[in-house]
Amino acid sequence: xxxxxxxxxxxxxxxxxxxxxxxxxxxxxxxxxxxxxxxxxxxxxxxxxxxxxxxxxxxxxxxxxxxxxxxxxxxxxxxxxxxxxxxxxxxxxxxxxxxxxxxxxxxxxxxxxx
Numbered sequence: 001x002x003x004x005x006x007x008x009x010x011x012x013x014x015x016x017x018x019x020x021x022x023x024x025x026x027x028x029x030x031x032x033x034x035x036x037x038x039x040x041x042x043x044x045x046x047x048x049x050x051x052x053x054x055x056x057x058x059x060x061x062x063x064x065x066x067x068x069x070x071x072x073x074x075x076x077x078x079x080x081x082x083x084x085x086x087x088x089x090x091x092x093x094x095x096x097x098x099x100x101x102x103x104x105x106x107x108x109x110x111x112x113x114x
Contacts, residue, residue, distance in 0.1 A: 028069040036062045
């Protein structure tokens with residue numbers, strides 16, 4: 001695992017521990033948004049990370065976390081949604097590697113290469 005991802009994991013776990021220090025819901029929302037901003041600044045310096053896909057994933061997780069903090073989603077439902085998204089990501093990546101499912105890319109051939 002790269003050092004960037006380890007730092008990001010430490011940041012997220014640390015922020016969830018900091019949430020327990022405060023009782024106000026809106027401070028929790030601010031902490032979630034601050035973590036998203038810090039994660040963006042951490043990830044934009046690494047040229048090997050697809051910033052668009054990563055920020056979409058982290059933004060979705062932040063949205064689910066905010067909805068859970070505010071009380072719109074049940075905590076169990078929010079965690080199940082996050083696990084379902086992670087499972088879908090890993091399953092999709094495995095299918096792409098094995099060549100099954102979805103559109104397969106065939107080499108383009110001209111009509112005279114029969």
